[in-house]
Amino acid sequence: MISIILILLFVFSVLSVPVCHGVISGLYLYGMKIFPGLFISFILTNILVRILQQKNINNPWILVITGLMTGFPNGAYICSWYNKNNPENRLGDMLAGIINIPSPAFLISYVYINILEKCISLPMFLALTYTPVILCSYMTILLFRNKDNKKDNAPHIKNDKKLIFHFFEEAVDSSINTALKxxxxxxxxSVIVNIIMHFSQSNTAGLLISYLFEISNGLAIIKNAGIPMNITVLLTVLLDAFGGVCIIMQTKSICSSYISIKKYIYQKLVLCIVTLAMTYLLIYVLNIL
Incomplete structure (x- = not known):
């Protein structure tokens, strides 16, 4: 461990410029683009999880809707909650990688407006992103839903204002800790991507690695690559489906106790294949764009 720290300190001293640029850009990205919406969605998701647990509601479509509406990494988080409360069921473990996707707010305000610059219609863009998720979720629920979960054996607690306030306090504490992490x-x-870009500004392999590492930086690389619109749209929806290595590490950080990361990566690959097939069909076969 000491040797690793010493190596990192050496890297920081030698590459202080790209490291500092990475820290600044990461802070700006997180503080201005990610944290405002992420923190509120974390609080709401935490409250939702506690209410569902208190009422013993195990409807899998609630997981899907939550994943669609709240974005990374709340989809995986609510699946980990589902597995915690239904340890005999594989459904949450098999849905995590599918419904852990960007929220509509992130897709519209950042991806559609800033990255794609409205080069396609908004309904088409959202359909390309979310239709594969809904299809894969439907198939997963058919295969892995445990019909016994319809039984309600847990005692119901009366709706109490004090209980709601307690849920809110717990949700805020949990959300602050998770958001900072x-x-x-x-x-x-962001630092890693800046270091890679520092050495490989004209290197295709370096650009590809940076593209796969972190979704926001990867989307910016797509925008600045000067490639045709069809390919830009294709690479954008693929990265939205995959999320990047950073999202995998975030998911592992907060959900690894109840979610298998190996299964999560496999599900992401399946979702990417379905997204690629659907996007290719619409763009190159049906020529809709």
């Missing part, structure tokens, strides 16, 4: 990952991966 995820912020550290965003900054660290």
């Amino acid at each position: 995820l912020g550290a990952y965003v900054i660290i991966f």
Whole structure:
């Protein structure tokens, strides 16, 4: 461990410029783009999880809707909660990689407006992103849903205002801790991407690695690559489906107790294949764009 720290200190001293640029860009990205929406969604998701647990509600489509609406990494988080409360069921473990995707707010405000610059219609862009998720979720629920979960054997607690306030306090505490942890990952991966870009500004392999590492930086690379619109849209929806290595590390950080990361990566690959097939069909076969 000491040797690793010494190596990192040496790297920081030698590459202080790209490291500092990475920290600054990571802080800006997290503070201005990610944290405002992420923190509120974390609080709401935490409250939702506690209410569902208190009422013993195990409807899998609630997991899907939550993943669609709240974005990374809440989809995986609510699946880990599902596995915690249904340890005999594989459904949460098999859905995590599918519904852990960007929120509509992130897709519209950042991806659609800033990256794609409205080069396609908004309904088409959202359909390309979310239709594969819904299809894969439907198939997963058919295969892995445990019909016994419809039984309600847990005692119901009366709706109490004090209980709601207690849920809110717990949700805020949990959200602050999780949001800070995820912020550290965003900054660290921003530094890594800046170091890679420092040495490989004209290197295709370096650009590809940076593209796969962190979604926000990867999307910026797509925008600045000067490639045709069709390919830009294709690479954008693929990265939205995959999320990047940073999202995998974030998911492992907060959900590894109840979610298998190996299964999560496999699910992401399946979702990417379905997204690629659907996007290719619409763009190159049906020529809709």
